[in-house]
Amino acid sequence: xxxxxxxxxxxxxxxxxxxxxxxxxxxxxxxxxxxxxxxxxxxxxxxxxxxxxxxxxxxxxxxxxxxxxxxxxxxxxxxxxxxxxxxxxxxxxxxxxxxxxxxxxxxxxxxxxxxxxxxxxxxxxxxxxxxxxxxxxxxxxxxxxxxxxxxxxxxxxxxxxxxxxxxxxxxxxxxxxxxxxxxxxxxxxxxx
Amino acid sequence: xxxxxxxxxxxxxxxxxxxxxxxxxxxxxxxxxxxxxxxxxxxxxxxxxxxxxxxxxxxxxxxxxxxxxxxxxxxxxxxxxxxxxxxxxxxxxxxxxxxxxxxxxxxxxxxxxxxxxxxxxxxxxxxxxxxxxxxxxxxxxxxxxxxxxxxxxxxxxxxxxxxxxxxxxxxxxxxxxxxxxxxxxxxxxxxx
DNA sequence: CCGAAATCCTAGCACTGCTAGACAAGCGAG
DNA sequence: CTCGCTTGTCTAGCAGTGCTAGGATTTCGG
Numbered sequence: 111x112x113x114x115x116x117x118x119x120x121x122x123x124x125x126x127x128x129x130x131x132x133x134x135x136x137x138x139x140x141x142x143x144x145x146x147x148x149x150x151x152x153x154x155x156x157x158x159x160x161x162x163x164x165x166x167x168x169x170x171x172x173x174x175x176x177x178x179x180x181x182x183x184x185x186x187x188x189x190x191x192x193x194x195x196x197x198x199x200x201x202x203x204x205x206x207x208x209x210x211x212x213x214x215x216x217x218x219x220x221x222x223x224x225x226x227x228x229x230x231x232x233x234x235x236x237x238x239x240x241x242x243x244x245x246x247x248x249x250x251x252x253x254x255x256x257x258x259x260x261x262x263x264x265x266x267x268x269x270x271x272x273x274x275x276x277x278x279x280x281x282x283x284x285x286x287x288x289x290x291x292x293x294x295x296x297x298x299x300x301x302x
Numbered sequence: 303x304x305x306x307x308x309x310x311x312x313x314x315x316x317x318x319x320x321x322x323x324x325x326x327x328x329x330x331x332x333x334x335x336x337x338x339x340x341x342x343x344x345x346x347x348x349x350x351x352x353x354x355x356x357x358x359x360x361x362x363x364x365x366x367x368x369x370x371x372x373x374x375x376x377x378x379x380x381x382x383x384x385x386x387x388x389x390x391x392x393x394x395x396x397x398x399x400x401x402x403x404x405x406x407x408x409x410x411x412x413x414x415x416x417x418x419x420x421x422x423x424x425x426x427x428x429x430x431x432x433x434x435x436x437x438x439x440x441x442x443x444x445x446x447x448x449x450x451x452x453x454x455x456x457x458x459x460x461x462x463x464x465x466x467x468x469x470x471x472x473x474x475x476x477x478x479x480x481x482x483x484x485x486x487x488x489x490x491x492x493x494x
Numbered sequence: 495c496c497g498a499a500a501t502c503c504t505a506g507c508a509c510t511g512c513t514a515g516a517c518a519a520g521c522g523a524g
Numbered sequence: 525c526t527c528g529c530t531t532g533t534c535t536a537g538c539a540g541t542g543c544t545a546g547g548a549t550t551t552c553g554g
Binding site: 222223229230258262263265266268269270271272273274276277280281282283287290291294295298299301 | 414415421422450454455457458460461462463464465466468469472473474475479482483486487490491493
């Protein structure tokens, strides 16, 4: 049995390599450069190997997205835990969110811009995505205000952050004023 | 000279046909289905004709985006003009924006999601885009609040709308609560 | 009416995601 | 240890993509 276990381990290892390589390549040269051929060459296997791990390119993007979601959730929790008071925590949350999106554009694209074939807002939503939303909710819950459903408030706040992230990265918003925009957003949306 | 004029007219007419057909096809079957071959077949010309009007597919997407921006700006102005009072106008603005995005997903994608090769936030930004932003600013200017730069406020509000639009359409947010989200957003962001 | 110029199309390139079928390596059974 | 078989991998290829070179056809000006 040990032989099979080793094989399974190696297979899982290779799968992680595929995802990590795809992410790296996307971050370096953009998702357009992530072709099955280039990806296969980088992991030093032939293309069909990719399809023995994933149904197709979409699923690879989806895997990168899940990794990213877990990472982002951890970053958000770490950033908010270091702050005192709801207002400071929300500010830190927003800054960290936008910072993550700016520093990992390819991963952010995999999560929200590209089609990774992931389910959302259903019971069959993958755990890391649920957890990412939960990380937002934990902090935003405290500033939703009376009579406002925390989940709905989180959705609105998240949408605002998402809009800022995407529009800034696409060159639609000048990046210099990000700090001011965050301050305005937090001051208005979050009730003490 | 009349002959040349007629030719120019026909050329312009054909260009409009290309853009309209691209938009129609994208709205019917998604942008993935808008290939140069299919598009060429629909306008009953060969592919190279497309390239005598546009540098490439990107520019076609850009042309659809510009059309859409003009349309959206008109819709926003019409909707806000019919309302009395700043709060009602902002609400109408937000509703109209999200409604436009929901009803014309392909056009909205061309404007913001896809790369149409358009410049933004510079002096060489095409006029319809500037005008779209101006349409937002006209209404939001009234509710920015004291000491808040109207342009910056508009950017934040716009980002929030954009986030709601994209996340809803991608299935990330349940569509039922759109009205509630808009109400929350307007109530908090807009200062009476 | 005829040469020149503008217009358009056929054919093809390099690339994409994805897959069938050949091939080799490693396994368990005798 | 050897034989058959499963398992894993690769080569080669398909249909489709955006885009373009070069030839054919139409249309214009003299």
